[in-house]
Amino acid sequence: MKQLEPQSGRWANDATHGAEVPLSVHDLTVAYERKPVIWDIDLDFPADAIVGIIGPNGAGKSTLIKACLDLVPRASGEILVYGRPYARQRQRVGYVPQRESVDWDFPVSVLDVVAMGTYGRLGWLRPVNRRSRALALEALERVGMADFASRQISQLSGGQQQRTFLARALAQDADIYLMDEPFAAVDAATERAVVEVLRELRKRGRTCLVVHHDLATVAEYFDWLVMLNMRVVAAGPTADVFTNENLRKTYGGRLTLLSEAAAALRRGGPA
């Protein structure tokens, strides 16, 4: 049960938790009904990087993200955004929930949904204005959905729904983006669009945390990786931590030889 690996992303010394660390998680434990879902998470996420969070079903990937956003109660732990408590930095954190989390039969248009990303900046009681709509339209252009602005959301395909959620987070113009399975069951065009947006965000110095499930694309998409199975098995630059040994530790017997081999191939040879 060795948790403290050299590349695990833990920092021995608190002085490094400065304002330049976009998101750091200390001592995070989340429990549902007394049963811990994730425990003792200690992570400092790097700046301008695309970070993948992988692990088997039930490993607590979504819970980690939700705990960072205060959406589930924490048994213990602290979330710092650029060195300050998250509660006072909410505007700097964008959230892309799983698309199944809402009712897509809701009577709003795509533009209405994306404009919701600007609500935080608008503040109380101020109605959605032209600037909000313009920002929303720009965000839609970035995900290739500008033509769908006036569509009702129930007419969207799964991939288009995903891109709508991504655009909503973009409209918020945050510094850190937490994305819950943005690649789950989407079409090829959406996958390309999401990757493009991620890379563009990285170029602009943003940090993206992406819950991911497809091992075959890990090496291609992510600079940095958190391998999670209730605790952090490994965390660090993808090139260092995405090894067969860590995969086995993360997935246990659930990782079939086949997917392991596929992952190894994508990495350019067996590790």
Add this chain to the structure above:
Amino acid sequence: MTGGESEFSEIFVRVLLLRDYNTRLVVLSTALLGIAGGVVGSFLLLRKRALMGDAIAHATFPGVVAAFMLLVLLGGDGRFLPWLLLGALAGGALGCVAVVWIRTATRIKDDAAMGIVLSVFFGGGVALFGMAQRMPGTSAAGLKSFLYGNTAAMVWGDFLLLAVSAVVVLVIALFFFKELRLLCFDEAFARAQGWPVRFLDGILLALAAGITVVGLQAVGIILIIAMLIIPAASARQWTHRFGWMLILAAALGGASGWVGSTVSALLPKAPAGAVIVLTAAAIFLVSLLAGSDRGLARRGWRARKLAQRVERQHLLRAAFELLEEQNADPRTTLVRWSDLARRRSWTAHRLRRAATRAYNDALVNKPEADGFQLSDRGWREATRVTRNHRLWELYLIERADIAPSHVDRDADTIEHVLGPDLVRELERVMARQGGGGGAPLPPSPHPLS
């Protein structure tokens, strides 16, 4: 007889023109109630908390009775409306708190929590009412009118109270339009952005409680939920825009109140509350059937059109493949019923019907006893459909790793939504892969059965 008729038409005119003082109060009150109820109900409906209105309404009853008893104990008459409504508001608020508490503190779900609160509070109200009736020196019988509403007893002060409340509720709902819409659509995102979700939910419930309390006199505890849900549900049938839904719900709610109370004034012994709810229900029924966005008629029509299109394309492709197999000249060869039936396993009746439709569309010549002949137009269309279909099959085989034996069924449904752009793209893909995209018709990628 004629005297009676003219008397009735006179009443009719008097009611319609709101000449009577009481009618005017009642019609305007219920219309206002309908407008405000429609708006608040839309939010409740989309927050999936529609039944919360019912729980609140039932929880007002013990509040009303307790307020009455308290006033009597203090030496008053007990029948002082503002005080009773204040009691109703307190009861409703307590009911809300109880539902929220059960939901958060226990593992009991929303619907059960509302069921518990609704029945327990109402039961408590009935028990209190029994006690109130035995109190000496006063009559609690009037409290019963809160159950079903009693418009006849309305006076100017009641109207004023209702009007002011309705306007206040409307203004608050519109002030918080953006926040409430966000709450209804995506609570988790709202919370992540830092919106106080509980406070917003509180506002929404307070609005619902406000509508309920001021509506007690006109519609009553049991039926007030209809003013919240039915106009909103009707409006949803006509639009998929949030703003329009609010406007429509307000209009339909207002119309229900106006028409319902007018009809109730015209008919002897028709209580306003019940007639208003029935009017709202009639509007709902019409909306359900004829609604422009999701009305049953429109949906049924669209489904029928699609089924016909699919059937026509199946018929044409079957005919094309038969002719292709026989290497026959489509202009002179008869496509036989028996061959078609073998290929499509349709009943003879369905086959004839499809052929007749195709004839109406000038795709085939007049069907004969043995079969039919494709027209020129029909042959072109059949070629196009088959080609579309095969391109799609090829695409699925090449790109989607689906075993060929499984393709036909998928293709049969998806083919019909392929647009011309995608078809051109497929042709390009096929041409690049040397799949015969340059030829007018690529061969079917799996043996034709």
